Amino acid sequence: EIVMTQSPATLSVSPGERATLSCRASQSVRSNLAWYRQKPGQAPRLLIYGATTRATGIPARFSGSGSGTEFTLTISSLQSEDFAVYYCQQYDDWPPYTFGQGTKLEIK
């Protein structure tokens, strides 16, 4: 089973600033990585797939990078709705599909 590790667990950033979230896989997942945002009390929503491709309707301030075992989600200018929990998911070697433990992005 591939273990996904996200860092940091909590990130405090001011609105309008840039946020950088990391995700590491225990073995290569090539570019088979997705990112999700989960607002409080809501279901997760897909942001990025294929490590770098924005999902439909996702604004350009979200960008994904990386391949192999190291991945990054960057939010260029934080809006109020971006303060949430973010999860990465690998879909290269499955079953099982595995998620990181999440990064909580909070207002500084």
Place this chain on the structure above:
Amino acid sequence: EVQLEESGGGLVQPGGSLRLSCTASGFIFSSYSMNWVRQAPGKGLEWVSYISDSSSSSTIIYYADSVKGRFTISRDKAKNSLYLQMDSLRAEDTAVYYCARGEDSYGSGTYRSWFDPWGQGTLVTVSS
């Protein structure tokens, strides 16, 4: 609009059973693989089960080790519905259960999926 709506959650005693449903609309349900993903209170996401689309004669099903032998996934093309039969429930099965459509990519002889969209979730509580 593509939508998924879960139902069937509730309070059940340890050892009991529950059947979750997920009704799909706004897309050709039979053309997509489907998944169940759960989230224990205050915890992260855990994939539970996968069922392939209805395009081929054979159905492919997978389960997480934590539910194998206790949970059964199924789908009904005519009703645009996905199901999760949960038996021998344990306290550690307490979670919000989400259904999620699989967006399949094919490569190296296999399909792989990210999940989009997700339903709003249904809460299952296993407690005496």
